[in-house]
Amino acid sequence: MLNRIVKAKYKTMETSLISQEELLLEFENKINAEQKIEPLDWMPDEYRNHLIRQMSQHAHSEVIGMQPEGNWITRAPSLRSKKILLAKIQDEGGHGLYLYSAAETLGVSRDQYIQWLHEGKAKYASVFNYPALTWADMGAIGWLVDGAAITNQVSLQRTSYGPYSRAMVRICKEESFHQRQGYEIMWKMMEGTKDQQEMAQDALNRWWWPALMMFGPHDSDSPRTSNAMKWKIKRETNDHLRQKFINKTIPQAELIGLKIPDSNVVKLSDENYQTSDINWDEFWKVVNGNGPCNEQRLAHHIKYHNEGAWVRESASISNPK
Amino acid sequence: MGNTDTQGELWEVFIQSKPGQSFKHAGAIHAFDREMAIENARDTYTRRGEGSGLWVVRSKDIVSVTPNEEGYFFDPSNDKVYRHPTFYEMPEGVKHM
Ligand SMILES: [Fe+2]
Ligand SMILES: [Fe+2]
Numbered sequence: 001m002l003n004r005i006v007k008a009k010y011k012t013m014e015t016s017l018i019s020q021e022e023l024l025l026e027f028e029n030k031i032n033a034e035q036k037i038e039p040l041d042w043m044p045d046e047y048r049n050h051l052i053r054q055m056s057q058h059a060h061s062e063v064i065g066m067q068p069e070g071n072w073i074t075r076a077p078s079l080r081s082k083k084i085l086l087a088k089i090q091d092e093g094g095h096g097l098y099l100y101s102a103a104e105t106l107g108v109s110r111d112q113y114i115q116w117l118h119e120g121k122a123k124y125a126s127v128f129n130y131p132a133l134t135w136a137d138m139g140a141i142g143w144l145v146d147g148a149a150i151t152n153q154v155s156l157q158r159t160s161y162g163p164y165s166r167a168m169v170r171i172c173k174e175e176s177f178h179q180r181q182g183y184e185i186m187w188k189m190m191e192g193t194k195d196q197q198e199m200a201q202d203a204l205n206r207w208w209w210p211a212l213m214m215f216g217p218h219d220s221d222s223p224r225t226s227n228a229m230k231w232k233i234k235r236e237t238n239d240h241l242r243q244k245f246i247n248k249t250i251p252q253a254e255l256i257g258l259k260i261p262d263s264n265v266v267k268l269s270d271e272n273y274q275t276s277d278i279n280w281d282e283f284w285k286v287v288n289g290n291g292p293c294n295e296q297r298l299a300h301h302i303k304y305h306n307e308g309a310w311v312r313e314s315a316s317i318s319n320p321k
Numbered sequence: 322m323g324n325t326d327t328q329g330e331l332w333e334v335f336i337q338s339k340p341g342q343s344f345k346h347a348g349a350i351h352a353f354d355r356e357m358a359i360e361n362a363r364d365t366y367t368r369r370g371e372g373s374g375l376w377v378v379r380s381k382d383i384v385s386v387t388p389n390e391e392g393y394f395f396d397p398s399n400d401k402v403y404r405h406p407t408f409y410e411m412p413e414g415v416k417h418m
Contacts, residue, residue: 040385090368097365101331101349110328110351167348174369312327315353319329 031232036162039105047231050224051161052106053122054233056113059099060124062092064297068132069141077135084181085138091178095171102163118302125149126283127210129291136189136196136203142182144204144211144249150175151245152215160232183252190256197257204253205261212275213283215242246273329353330379334362337374344376352377 023042030037037043066089073089076082100110116122127145132138153175157168189200216238219225228234236244250273253260264276285291328351335344347366352358358377367375386394402408411418 094365094368097350098348104331104349109326111326170348309327312329315329315357316327319353319357 028231031160034232036165037160038162046227047233048106050228050231050233051164052103052108054228055099055103055106055161055164056108056116056122057124059096059103059113060117060122061128062096062099064124064128064301065145066092067297067300068128068130068293069138071132072135072138075135076138081138081185088142088178088181091174095174098167098170102167105163114305118298118305120289120298123287124297125214126286126291127214128297129286129293130206130210131293133206134199134203136186136199137207139182139185139189139200140203140207142178142180143186143252144182144207145214146175146178146182147249148211148214148245150179151241151248155236155241156234158232158235164233183256186258187256190258201258204258208261209278209282210286212242212246212278213286215239215245217280217283243272246275247271329357330381332358332362332377333380333383334366335376335378336366336372337376338372340373344374347371349380350377 024044027037027041027043027047030041037047069085069089069092073082073085076085100113103113104110113122117124127148132141150172153168153172157165157172159165159168186200186204189196216222219237219239222238225234225237229237250260250265260275262276264274266274268274286294289295330352331349332352333349334347336347337344347362350358350361350365352361355377359375362375362377
C-alpha cells in the first residue's frame with residue numbers, strides 16, 4: 001500500500017494546482033471515450049461514493065445469498081445435486097471475494113465494509129430475505145434469482161470502473177452454470193409426479209415477484225440512476241433490464257409447463273411482454289428491513305463473523321507482519 | 322480507511338493460463354502468510370482450470386506507474402520511433418525481413 005499512499009499524496013499536491021473543473025472535464029472525457037477509470041485516477045467524490053455503495057452492496061449480496069441455498073445442502077435429493085449445489089454456493093462466496101477486492105481499491109477496507117453491513121448501513125439484495133422452503137426453491141433461485149442477477153451483471157461488464165468491470169467479466173463466466181442448474185431442477189420436477197409439478201409451480205409463484213423486484217424501483221422513482229448512467233457506472237436502466245429478463249424468462253417457463261403467476265401477462269407486438277406492476281409496498285417493506293428473513297440473515301452473518309474472530313486473530317499472531 | 326485490520330495483508334494474484342504465456346493480473350486476496358496467500362489465490366481464482374501457473378505478491382511490494390500521473394515516465398518510447406521496425410525503408414522485393 002505504501003506506494004499507493006505516496007502516490008495519493010503526490011496526487012493531492014497536483015490536484016491543488018489543477019482546478020476541479022479541469023479534472024472533472026478530463027474525467028468525463030475519459031468516460032465518454034469508453035475508457036475505464038482506474039483506482040489511482042482522479043474521480044469525483046459522488047462517483048467514488050456511488051461505487052462504494054453499489055459494489056459493497058453487490059459483494060454483500062453474493063455472500064448473504066449463500067444462506068438460503070446453504071439451507072438445502074444437507075437435504076439435497078441426490079449426491080449429484082448435492083455436489084452441484086456445493087459448487088454453486090462456493091462460486092457465490094468467490095464472487096463476494098472478487099467484489100470485496102475490487103471495492104477495496106476505492107480506499108475502504110474489507111473490515112469497514114463488513115462493519116457497515118453489520119450496522120445496517122450497507123444493504124444487500126432484498127431477494128435473499130425470502131425463505132427457501134422446498135427443494136424446488138433451489139430450482140427457482142438458480143433459474144430466476146441468478147437469471148436476474150446475470151441480466152444485470154452482463155450489462156455491468158461494461159461499467160466505467162475498471163476493477164468492477166473486470167470482476168463482472170470473471171463472475172459472468174461462472175454464472176452461466178448457475179442458471180442452467182436451477183432450470184434443470186425445475187424441468188426435472190415438471191417431468192415428475194403431480195406433487196413435484198405442484199412444488200415447482202409453488203416455487204415459481206413465490207420467487208417470480210421477488211426476482212422482478214431485484215432490478216430495483218422504476219426509473220422514474222430511482223433518484224440515483226441519472227448520475228450512474230451519465231458516468232456509465234450503470235449501462236442500462238432498471239426498467240430496461242427488468243424487461244429483458246421478463247422477455248427471456250416467460251418463454252422458458254412456458255416451455256416446461258409452468259405458469260407465470262400474473263393473469264395480466266400479454267405479449268405485445270414488439271416482442272415485449274407486458275406484466276402487472278410490482279407490489280411496491282412489499283418491495284419497500286423488505287428493503288427497509290421488514291421482510292420474512294431480514295433479521296435472520298444478518299444475525300447469521302454477525303454470529304459466524306464473530307465466531308471466526310479467534311481464527312483471524314491466531315493467524316495474525318503466528319504471522320506478524 | 323477502516324478502523325481495524327483483522328483480514329491479513331492484501332496480495333495481488335497473477336495467473337498463467339498456459340505454459341509459455343505471460344502471467345496476467347487476476348485480482349486480489351487477503352492472507353496472513355505466503356502459503357495461505359497461494360492457497361487462497363488457488364481457491365478464489367482457479368476453480369475452473371483458469372491456469373496452471375500462479376503468482377502472489379504482497380500489494381505493498383508492487384511499484385507502479387499509472388498512465389495519467391506520470392506521462393513523462395514513458396516519453397522516451399514516443400520520441401524514439403526508430404525503435405519500431407516500421408520506421409525503416411526497405412527496398413522492394415526484400416524477403417524474410
Ligand atoms: Fe454470484
Ligand atoms: Fe450465481
